Amino acid sequence: MTTAHTPSFPSRLPHVGTTIFTVMSALAAEHQAVNLGQGFPDFDCDPTLLDAVNDAMRAGHNQYPPMAGMPQLREAVAAKIHTLHGRQYNAATEITITAGATQAILTAILATVQAGDEVIVLDPCYDSYAPNIEMAGGTIVRVPLTPGTFRPDFAKISAAITPRTRLMIVNTPHNPSATVWTAAEMQQLEDLLAPTNVLLISDEVYEHMVFDGAQHESAARYPGLAARTFIVSSFGKTYHVTGWKVGTVAAPAALTAEFRKVHQFNVFTVNTPMQVGLATYMQNPAPYLELPAFYQRKRDLFAEGLSQTRFKLLPTAGTYFQCADISAISDLNEAEFCQWLVKEVGVAAIPMSAFYGDGFDQKVVRFCFAKQDDTLRAALERLRKL
16 A cells, blocks of 8 residues: 655745744643733623624524625724714725634735735734735835834835835734824824825724823824725724624725625625624624723733832833833843743743844833733732742
8 A cells, every 4th residue: 555645835934833822822821821921801701792692693693694794784883983083984885894803904915915016014013914915925024113112113114115015004002012103103104105006004903992091093084094094903802702703994995895806705704693793782882982991900900010020111002912121130032031931930921022023132021911800910929029
């Protein structure tokens, strides 16, 4: 009997291994550590939302929805954007429901980027951006945010734009640094892109986590940006249901038409009863309007505890992440420190270097505080020895 061999072939993503989140979560489980690494809540969502989805299932909403999403959910999203940011999107032609924000970003890239096109990303950035660009055959152009403050450097962004630049990706509130772009910065971006044909993906999944009375500066607020932008958001982040993988994309009709060409052959459509349940739940704006206060309290609880250690806290203006400088604690690099922290202290964090293309190390790690207060207190109890 002959031995069968699986044919070898060149990898589509030869430089990609297991993500840092998977690695650290596995290490946390192995060492019974408090996992403040991966960005997801360890508490339940509102039972009212679960009831709405159960009701939708029992009411028979269990077959394919329209490719672009259930009309009532698209209308609810369009109404929310109009109320919060003053821009009217057409629910039929400019709002699409996606299988999470990660799929939305990949689909927008596949719809717009062709072989040889350049795509600007601002380092440090979320780990799906670069592989998505590679899959589309594009060239990744990395522009660093200012080390220490993580503010955009418009001189560097401007210098990176060439005739081959097809797309730029921005993310505010920003994962991993927890910074939030200001109105002046969004205006500067609008002015910078005005004379170009560069398209924009605005990753706004943390839109409802902006603290200290500030407001989220959505690309929807800036006509010059809105005209060229895919605005991506996530129900998972907003409603504490990251495992549902339901997101949204708002974009002008011409961009949406191209987006949907890819979307229909990429996922085709998204879980029907959850869409119906979300549409019902969105009739009450309180859950997302109260989210900043909810997470600000957790931020303050966690920061107060960390202030009694040798971690030096970076400002957290948004998201549910707290970054901290480790230079007063250890001479290890970020990745080695995170391994040590899990094994010896029993708390998992993520090295900031994991979010840079070149692994730039500035002695900063990222914690996630989207956890029950008891989880945060347990982590702080362990971290106090530092």
